[in-house]
Amino acid sequence: MEFSKREPSRWIFSRELRDSTQTEGSETDERMRPYIVTPLGTRLKRIFFCGTITTSSIEENSSRLVIADPVGSFYVSASSAGFNEPVRDEMSKFNTGDRIAVMGKVSIFKAETGNFLFTINPERIWSADDALRNFWNARTLIIARRRVLAIKEAQKLEKPSEMMLIRLGYSPEEAHFALLAVNRYKDYDYSRFIESATTSVRKDQSDEINRAKKSILEIIDRHSDDQKGVSYETILGDAAAEGIDKKIIDDSLNALGNDGEVYEVSLKRFKRVS
Amino acid sequence: MVKIADIREPSTSVNILAKIVSLREAKSSRNGSESIYHYGILGDETGTIQFTAWSFPSSVREGDIVELRNCSARIYNDRIRITVGSGSEVVLMPEGKMEVKRTYEERAIKDLKTSDPYVTVTGVITGVSSRETEIKGEKVTLYSGFIDDGTARVRISSFGVPLKEGLRASLRGARVTEFNGRLSLTVGRQTEILEASEPEIQMSRNHLIWEVTSPVGNVSFSGIPVFVGERSGIVTKCSECGRFTDAEGCRDHPDAEKVMDLSCYFTLEDGTGSMSCYLEGDTLKEFLGFSGDLNSADPVEIHQLVVKSLECIPVRVTGDLSIRNESMRMRVHSIGKITDMEISQELLEGD
Ligand SMILES: [Zn+2]
Numbered sequence: 001m002e003f004s005k006r007e008p009s010r011w012i013f014s015r016e017l018r019d020s021t022q023t024e025g026s027e028t029d030e031r032m033r034p035y036i037v038t039p040l041g042t043r044l045k046r047i048f049f050c051g052t053i054t055t056s057s058i059e060e061n062s063s064r065l066v067i068a069d070p071v072g073s074f075y076v077s078a079s080s081a082g083f084n085e086p087v088r089d090e091m092s093k094f095n096t097g098d099r100i101a102v103m104g105k106v107s108i109f110k111a112e113t114g115n116f117l118f119t120i121n122p123e124r125i126w127s128a129d130d131a132l133r134n135f136w137n138a139r140t141l142i143i144a145r146r147r148v149l150a151i152k153e154a155q156k157l158e159k160p161s162e163m164m165l166i167r168l169g170y171s172p173e174e175a176h177f178a179l180l181a182v183n184r185y186k187d188y189d190y191s192r193f194i195e196s197a198t199t200s201v202r203k204d205q206s207d208e209i210n211r212a213k214k215s216i217l218e219i220i221d222r223h224s225d226d227q228k229g230v231s232y233e234t235i236l237g238d239a240a241a242e243g244i245d246k247k248i249i250d251d252s253l254n255a256l257g258n259d260g261e262v263y264e265v266s267l268k269r270f271k272r273v274s
Numbered sequence: 275m276v277k278i279a280d281i282r283e284p285s286t287s288v289n290i291l292a293k294i295v296s297l298r299e300a301k302s303s304r305n306g307s308e309s310i311y312h313y314g315i316l317g318d319e320t321g322t323i324q325f326t327a328w329s330f331p332s333s334v335r336e337g338d339i340v341e342l343r344n345c346s347a348r349i350y351n352d353r354i355r356i357t358v359g360s361g362s363e364v365v366l367m368p369e370g371k372m373e374v375k376r377t378y379e380e381r382a383i384k385d386l387k388t389s390d391p392y393v394t395v396t397g398v399i400t401g402v403s404s405r406e407t408e409i410k411g412e413k414v415t416l417y418s419g420f421i422d423d424g425t426a427r428v429r430i431s432s433f434g435v436p437l438k439e440g441l442r443a444s445l446r447g448a449r450v451t452e453f454n455g456r457l458s459l460t461v462g463r464q465t466e467i468l469e470a471s472e473p474e475i476q477m478s479r480n481h482l483i484w485e486v487t488s489p490v491g492n493v494s495f496s497g498i499p500v501f502v503g504e505r506s507g508i509v510t511k512c513s514e515c516g517r518f519t520d521a522e523g524c525r526d527h528p529d530a531e532k533v534m535d536l537s538c539y540f541t542l543e544d545g546t547g548s549m550s551c552y553l554e555g556d557t558l559k560e561f562l563g564f565s566g567d568l569n570s571a572d573p574v575e576i577h578q579l580v581v582k583s584l585e586c587i588p589v590r591v592t593g594d595l596s597i598r599n600e601s602m603r604m605r606v607h608s609i610g611k612i613t614d615m616e617i618s619q620e621l622l623e624g625d
Contacts (some may be wrong), residue, residue: 009500009543009545011545011546048500101498128586131587132498135496135617139496143482163354171482172484
């Protein structure tokens with residue numbers, strides 16, 4: 001069994017990358033990609049994220065995708081040159097509106113304004129379902145929250161050290177990253193970052209239920225031509241065909257019941273309240 | 275003079291009166307030349323602290339009381355230690371007497387480290403077995419088992435002191451060691467085993483990868499398999515020793531039968547790090563939903579099934595960690611897809 005020793009990917013929201021202004025290492029040597037140090041102290045070269053394609057331009061020489069996560073967008077770009085080719089073919093299989101997961105390395109460009117611009121050169125691309133999207137959203141939010149807690153803890157200390165943070169229960173890496181953030185970003189608004197990420201992730205999840213509720217109402221309308229209502233199996237079958245998860249269907253049916261929009265006529269048969 | 279309990283931050287001029295609780299000698303090669311140094315534990319009425327001495331009087335023995343002048347307190351492996359350097363003075367106090375307060379910090383099993391060797395661990399003892407052995411010509415019963423505190427599990431070895439199956443106990447002053455790439459605890463003469471009450475808080479064995487830095491057992495991670503090994507799928511093993519074989523058969527048991535099994539390995543990432551995982555046999559079959567006959571199965575199809583069932587699918591794995599070739603890996607003994615319920619739970623916990 002061979003395990004490659006590679007740099008693990010960091011899971012961050014697009015906004016954490018967009019707000020980054022610090023690097024570590026050479027910005028000019030092509031082969032030596034510098035590390036990016038984000039406002040949350042994440043030191044990264046490789047990221048993994050999940051989102052919905054909002055723009056897609058697939059061309060012979062270079063392909064680009066814009067992928068929206070709960071708080072902004074990632075810019076993915078692959079050229080036909082070199083190792084990127086298989087993944088570029090992979091990119092062309094997806095359309096606007098598709099949800100995908102991407103692992104890739106981050107390239108840095110300096111804009112005329114002096115700001116950094118980031119694009120992700122994909123190494124792997126997968127189609128992403130609800131489970132993956134929800135898991136990525138939840139985990140990425142938790143990591144961000146923990147980073148911010150460690151940063152706020154470090155800001156309280158007069159002379160923060162990694163050991164002090166480790167004693168407070170943070171992992172060695174968290175402590176290291178927190179100090180990077182404190183030293184490199186003096187005025188970043190962490191509370192705002194977490195607030196906006198939390199609201200957006202929750203909204204993402206409730207949007208899903210709202211969309212599913214709308215679909216279920218349409219399904220009930222489509223099938224309900226008598227007093228008997230529509231069977232749970234029919235709803236499940238039609239909604240699944242639209243790509244809605246069983247868990248979401250159940251939650252949405254419950255929510256519709258609570259909203260007083262739908263009621264159970266007989267066991268596992270549903271009707272609209274009219 | 276400063277009391278040991280008050281040494282908390284790095285400092286370059288520390289003077290203490292202490293008892294040599296333990297004293298060991300070791301060789302170090304720095305800049306190509308070998309030198310002898312000493313290390314051990316110092317104690318006073320307020321506590322104990324580790325020390326390293328680059329020069330140390332040969333007349334000083336374990337149990338002696340010494341005055342140490344001009345030492346420094348430094349951080350090493352996340353812990354504060356005393357360093358006795360060339361500018362330090364070690365004065366033996368022949369008439370000295372001192373009651374040392376043994377302090378062992380209570381640690382969660384997942385946080386145990388060999389660099390912090392004497393600790394208190396509280397958990398449930400299981401899997402106890404015993405055998406007779408001889409140490410320095412003396413017959414001793416060696417008890418072994420496991421202790422699990424809810425965060426992780428480690429093996430325990432106890433020389434002479436019996437371990438009681440199913441007992442919830444505090445091991446006070448147990449020593450953390452690493453053997454065969456796995457962490458274990460040794461119960462020695464100085465270790466107290468005390469019956470412990472039920473914990474007030476339920477501990478979680480679901481950890482983020484960055485939190486677990488030692489090879490402990492029975493821990494869980496939830497993440498995404500990002501690379502599934504090329505040779506995952508149908509494998510053949512030697513019926514004698516259980517090791518993988520190639521077409522030639524087992525090198526050590528050429529006549530032994532070859533048995534087919536399912537095996538896979540993958541890199542799990544959870545946003546905080548990566549973990550090399552491997553699993554096989556019934557655990558894997560069940561996860562794949564495979565119940566067919568391996569002899570008639572198509573190896574390519576099976577490989578594809580493994581990849582499709584794992585790659586980029588959120589899963590929770592539970593297993594034992596070990597260190598091989600300086601990298602940590604997990605032998606997975608249970609695996610399951612992550613449900614939306616668990617995801618919402620995780621989000622709530624973060625509040
Ligand atoms: Zn063999």
